[in-house]
Every structure is written in structure tokens, then in C-alpha cells.
Amino acid sequence: MAKRANGEGTICKRKDGLWTGAVTIGRDAETGKLIRKYFYGKSKTEVQEKKAAQLEKTKGLAYLDADKLSVSQWLNKWLTLYARTTVRQNTLEGYQFIVDNHVIPALGAVKLGKLQSNQIQGMVNAILDKGGSPRLAEFSFAVLRRSLRQALKEELIYRDPTLAVSLPKKQKKEIVPLTDEEWTALLATAAKPVFRSLYAALLLEWGTGIRRSELLGLRWPDIDFARGAVSICHAAISTKDGPQLAEPKSKKSRRTLPVPPTVLAELKKHKSRQAARQLKAKTWENNNLVFPTRSGGLQDPRVFSRRFARLVKAAGITSGLTFHGLRHDHATRLFAQGEHPRDVQDRLGHASITLTMDTYTHSMPSRQQAIASRLEANLPGRKPQADTAAAETAATAPTAAAVQQPVLQ
Structure with missing residues (x-):
């Protein structure tokens, strides 16, 4: 008997004249038994081609038949x-x-x-x-x-069917920073007794642009008053089991941010007020949180957002401002001041510079006028004009309205 060719497998001619062949393509997930697929053709070559195509299609499959798995x-x-x-x-x-x-x-x-x-x-x-x-x-x-x-x-499929899918075009919303008047109204309202616990949080957000989850996950050991910096080490998340303290969103989210002295001074006052409230409280969860609930517990980010929405309404701001909008406000102010995109990325804790650029490119001051001025100054045969440097400065400097400062109480 002639030896079968390599890869030919179990191919034979049936009594009715048809050729048949079989190939093992995996194992059943439940029983562990081998799964064999059969082919039929009018010639041996036809069956060999079908078998080779199936082997290529299921190349590497070792455990179960994806045709049976939904x-x-x-x-x-x-x-x-x-x-x-x-x-x-x-x-x-x-x-x-x-x-x-x-x-x-x-x-x-x-x-x-x-x-x-x-x-x-x-x-x-x-x-x-x-x-x-x-x-x-x-x-x-x-x-x-x-x-x-x-x-x-896992080698359960041999191709990625998502590659040919077309997704809807992203609709980018224009990010408009708060005006001086809006910041003034927001902080003035937060300074009132009914919203007083939000005042330090707002000021810290103005100075850092951290995420809502990072703000609520801050603990007092994360604030270095001597160095004037805040370290992002935890995040408060909402789950079906209630709020929980978790790891930051990504590796880049773990960062230490220097903060303005005015913000640090307010945090010290906030800590003193919290200590006084703790002494008066009948029950207190000693979690060492910077912005806890009234009893010292971890705040649910969704509940915090509802409180912020009430503050916005009380301040008379009708732009649909969310707490996340304050993070956008921080980033647009940094770009307006001419900060480098990499520095903005690090401050925001974005995983990639691409995310920062895609979100805030439109907020960056235009450099095109400065380019035109430099080209004009370097025209062959022309002496540099004395006012070129002044023109460049005027083209790249942020406007007074773009760089805002909060009005403190």
C-alpha cells in the first residue's frame, strides 16, 4: 500500500464513487472529545483542497469548536x-x-x-x-x-470581524471655559453655609483639574503641605454595592501635582473645620478622607454630582455646567496661558498625549500668525524688521480674558 502524502489524512473513496475525508478541528468544551469535520467530493483532489482550506481556517485551534459556542x-x-x-x-x-x-x-x-x-x-x-x-x-x-x-x-476565531465596521462620526462639543463672573458666582455661593463643604473642593479643582473620582478619593496623607503638593493615589468609584475606594484610572493617573499657595491655605482651613465637626459628631468613620460624607464616610461620586448641580443652580449658572466641566476649564486655561501639551497631559493624568491633543487642540492659541511673521522676517534680500519680535509676541500671547483667576471669599 502506497504511503499517504503528508497532510492527506483520512481520505478514501466510498462505494458510491464519492471521495470523503475528515480532519480534527478541536475538542468539545464539555466532554473533551475530539471534534472531526467531514468533507465530500467527486475527486480525491477536491477533498484534499477542502481539507487544506479547513486546516488553514482552524489553524491553532486546540480546545473547543467555536461553531458550537455562541x-x-x-x-x-x-x-x-x-x-x-x-x-x-x-x-x-x-x-x-x-x-x-x-x-x-x-x-x-x-x-x-x-x-x-x-x-x-x-x-x-x-x-x-x-x-x-x-x-x-x-x-x-x-x-x-x-x-x-x-x-x-484563545484561537477560538481566526479573524477579527470588527475590522470592517464603520463607527459613527464623533461629535465634539466645544469646550468653553468659565468666565470670571461665573467663577465668582460659583465660589461666592459655595462660601455660604449650606454649601460650605464644597468650597475647598471647588478651589482645589480650580488649581488642579483632577477627576471627580480622584478628588473624592483624596486622603489627608496625600496632601504634603510642606512641599505644597497633592498626590493622586486613590479614586472613589460608584458600584452596585455602594461607593468604593479603588486604584486610579491608569498608571498615568498616579501623579503628584504642585498646587497654588492660596489653595493650600484653604485646605488647611478645611482640615480645621473638619476636625471640629468630627469632635461634635456622634458617630464618625475615621477614613482620613479630605472630602468625606457628614459622618466621615466615602462619598458616592453620583451623589456628589447632584450636590454640585444644586450649587450651580443656586449660583445662577445656566450653561449646563457639570463638575467634569471644571476639569475642562482647568485644561483650557493652561493652554490659554501657553503651557506645553505634555505638561497639560501630565497634569490631567491622561494616558496618552493623543487624548489631550484630540480633546483640547481647538483651545490652543493659534501659532499661524507667528509663523507668517517669521517667514516675512526671513524673506531673502530683506532686512529683519524691528517690529517682528513685537508682532510675534502679540500673536502668541493669551488675551487677558483667557487667563482667569478665581475671586476668593
Whole structure:
């Protein structure tokens, strides 16, 4: 008997004249038994070609047949085994919500190995058609894509079906910093007894631009009064089990920020007021938090935002200002003052300079007039004009309205 060619496998001719062949493509996830796929053709060559195509398609598969695993089953496995160990609890809960309410209803019944780009595109389009925002559609897509890339690593699928999907165009909102009058009204209102506990928080936000979660996660040991700096070491997050203290959002989020002396002075006053309130309190959770609840506990970021919204309304500000808007305000003021984008990135704790530039490029003072002035000064055969330097200074200097200072009480 002639030896079968390499890769030919179990190919033989049946009694009815057809040729048949089989190839092992993996193991059943539950039983562990080998899974074999059969091919048929009118010639031996036809079966060999079908077999070779299948081997290439399932190259590297070692454990289970993705044709039997649904998208729903894989997503739940991915959330339990992988996502749970790599993201914070509130992020995991966000993933679970997206999976349960948007991805599974659209794609859950599809077999993982047969998921197509047009089906994913249909999910994205359906979210938009039902009134969902472009951000919701993009986030739903991102969660699915992250799970599918893990499936690629597991060798459950051989291609990434998300590559051909078109996402909705991002709609950037113009970031408008607060005016002097708005800051004055905000701080004046926060200085009133009913909002007094927010005053130091507002001033610290003005001086640092830290995230809401970072502000509420601050502990007194994180503030170095001698050096005049605040270290970001924790973040307060909202979960279904209540507020929790967690790690900062990313490695770049761990940072130490010098703060203006006026802000430090107010923090010292805030600490003294807090100590007096602690002595009078019947019960106090000694968590050493800078901005705790009335009983010393960790504030829920969502509850804090509602308090801030009441403050904004009381201050007469009607622009829809959120606490996150104060972070944008801080960044736009830095750019207006001519600060380098890298320094702004470090101060905000952005993971990449790309994020900083994409968000705030429009806030940077135009350099085009300065470029034109320099070109004019270097025209061949022309002597530099005496007023060139003055023209450049005028073109790049921020306006007086752009650089704002808070009016303190």
C-alpha cells in the first residue's frame, strides 16, 4: 500500500464513487472529545483542497469548536474570566450592562466562529436608529471588540470581524471655559453655609483639574503641605454595592501635582473645620478622607454630582455646567496661558498625549500668525524688521480674558 502524502489524512473513496475525508478541528468544551469535520467530493483532489482550506481556517485551534459556542456564551465567559481581573468594578459593571442590553440582544444567538462584520455593523446602526448616542454605539462596539480580541488570543476565531465596521462620526462639543463672573458666582455661593463643604473642593479643582473620582478619593496623607503638593493615589468609584475606594484610572493617573499657595491655605482651613465637626459628631468613620460624607464616610461620586448641580443652580449658572466641566476649564486655561501639551497631559493624568491633543487642540492659541511673521522676517534680500519680535509676541500671547483667576471669599 502506497504511503499517504503528508497532510492527506483520512481520505478514501466510498462505494458510491464519492471521495470523503475528515480532519480534527478541536475538542468539545464539555466532554473533551475530539471534534472531526467531514468533507465530500467527486475527486480525491477536491477533498484534499477542502481539507487544506479547513486546516488553514482552524489553524491553532486546540480546545473547543467555536461553531458550537455562541457570542452570548463567549461574552459571559470573557466577563467572568478575563475582564473581571483587568478593570475596576464600576467598569466591569458598565461592560455587563452593555453586554446585557445591547450586544447580546443583537448578536447573542450567533455562533462565535460565524460572526460577520455586517452583523456587528447592524448592531451599531440599530443602537443609533433607536435613539442611542454615537458614544453608546462606540462603547458597545468597543466592549465587543475587546472580547473578540481575547477570542483571537484563545484561537477560538481566526479573524477579527470588527475590522470592517464603520463607527459613527464623533461629535465634539466645544469646550468653553468659565468666565470670571461665573467663577465668582460659583465660589461666592459655595462660601455660604449650606454649601460650605464644597468650597475647598471647588478651589482645589480650580488649581488642579483632577477627576471627580480622584478628588473624592483624596486622603489627608496625600496632601504634603510642606512641599505644597497633592498626590493622586486613590479614586472613589460608584458600584452596585455602594461607593468604593479603588486604584486610579491608569498608571498615568498616579501623579503628584504642585498646587497654588492660596489653595493650600484653604485646605488647611478645611482640615480645621473638619476636625471640629468630627469632635461634635456622634458617630464618625475615621477614613482620613479630605472630602468625606457628614459622618466621615466615602462619598458616592453620583451623589456628589447632584450636590454640585444644586450649587450651580443656586449660583445662577445656566450653561449646563457639570463638575467634569471644571476639569475642562482647568485644561483650557493652561493652554490659554501657553503651557506645553505634555505638561497639560501630565497634569490631567491622561494616558496618552493623543487624548489631550484630540480633546483640547481647538483651545490652543493659534501659532499661524507667528509663523507668517517669521517667514516675512526671513524673506531673502530683506532686512529683519524691528517690529517682528513685537508682532510675534502679540500673536502668541493669551488675551487677558483667557487667563482667569478665581475671586476668593
